[in-house]
Structure formats: C-alpha cells, structure tokens
Amino acid sequence: MYVLRELLQEAHESGVAIGHFNISDLVLLKAAFSSAQALNVPVLVGLSEGEREFVGTRQIAAFVQSLREEFGFPIFLNADHTHSLAKGVEAAQAGFDSIVFDLSALPFEENVCQTKQAVEALKAINPSMLVEGEIGDIGTGSVIHESSSVLSKGLSTPEEARQFVESTGVDILAPAVGNMHGMLKSMVQGETKKHLDIERIAAIKRAAQVFLTLHGGSGTDDEDLRKAIRAGINIVHINTELRVAWRRGLEQSLTKQSHEVVLYKILPSVVDSVKEVVGSRLKLFNSRQLVHGA
16 A cells, blocks of 8 residues: 655655646546556645535545555545635545645634644544645635736745744645746746746755645746755645646537537547646656656
C-alpha cells in the first residue's frame, strides 16, 4: 500500500513535486489517472467543497480507492480548500488521504487557533491523514479573472510560516508566494504568465521545515515552477488549466460531431484534451523522474 507522506518525502529528496489536479467529473479523473500511469508517477486528485458537493464525498473516495486497489497505483485523494471542521470531518470519515483546511481569510491568530483545533480533531479520526494549512492571500476561485491585485499583496513571510507550523502542527503548508487562484484572460491566451518569489519560497521552507504546496499553479511560468520545486515546493495544484482544456475539448468534439448524442462517443476527445495538459505538467514537475516503487 502506498503512503502519501512517504512519497512526498521521496519527492522532496529527489527534487521533484507531486502534481495535484482538481476533478469534478469522471472525465477529469480519467485524464489525471491515465496520464500519471503513462508516466509512472504518483498523482493527487482533489476536490473543493463545491466539487465534493457535486460529485459526492463518499462516492469519489470509493472510486479513487478502487483505482488504487485494482491497479496498484499511487493515486491519492485530497479534500481541497475546506473551510469548516464539519466538512473536514466528513472527508476524514470518507477516507480522504489529505485535507487543505483553509482559514486563510481569517486574521492570522484566528487561523492558527482554529487550524490547531482542526488538526487535533481530524487526526483523532484518521491519524494518517495529512493536514494542510494556508497563510497569506492567493485569492479565490479557479476561474478566468479580468484583473487581480492578489499577485502583489498578502505574501507570506518566513516568520509567519514558522509560527503557524509550530503552533498548529500541520503536515503541509500552503504559502502565498506570488501565486494566485484562477487565471487572467491574458494567461489563457498565452500572453502573460504568473511569476513566483523563489527566494521567499526557499526562506519559508527553511523556516517551516514541512512539505510546501503551491496553490494556483495554472498559468505559471514553466521555469518559475522548476525553480520553485528546487526551492522546496512539494505539491503543485492545477485546476483552471484543466477547466479550460475540458471546455475546449468539448467544444471541438461537438463541432466535429454536431449530431452525436452518445456521451461515451463525445467525451473521449475531452479526456484527451485534459490529458494533454496533465501530462505536460506531470513531466515538468517530475523533470528528475520519480518512479513509484523504485
């Protein structure tokens, strides 16, 4: 049986990162799983509270577990951006491997207090579940934004990271280091890219001494992602890029098959569209190849 903590440690030691891809239907899950299988690398799939409500918390947990057991492959399930302990307990009881307990919108001290309580409560249900906390401001919504000021404000500091980790006992920390949820229109069109504060990432890693997650990875400059992983990022989240690929793939499929109504004939090209994005990101995150079971 594969253990997420152990594979994160292997990734850290190998200088690579585990890709995290948000899913809200079978198309996205198939694309993420098959891409990881093709490259033979571990993969995390995650669902926000809204995505879990749409798919079903226990249902997606059972589905992912069945893939892991049938294929003997390291696919893990994350409860992304969970804003209440009740929703966290629901995910822990369903068997999720990790959870992002995100109270970053609250004042820092309140975030610390409630995250500490959540860590204790969730570990009591499932001791092996990894709990991630978040500090700083990276905005909300994996959507296409007209503009954003998030990229230049609310950045996390090494001292905040150290204090947060020591006070809460989280296994993973998600800092604000120039990342942002969603993408600007100019990013979707390939005209601009997000750029990260690499020195800040390295300093936060030294201060926090835990696994680090980069949220809002869509639209980020490739070289910045490579440098961020070298500086200490262990998990990279991609969501908006997948949503854009999903929509484009569907539009292209419906155009080519304008009279088709059979879903399993329409959707394979959508899977392929998303797989192209997932595969390219996994190759980037695993530029120093980490083969599971090695």
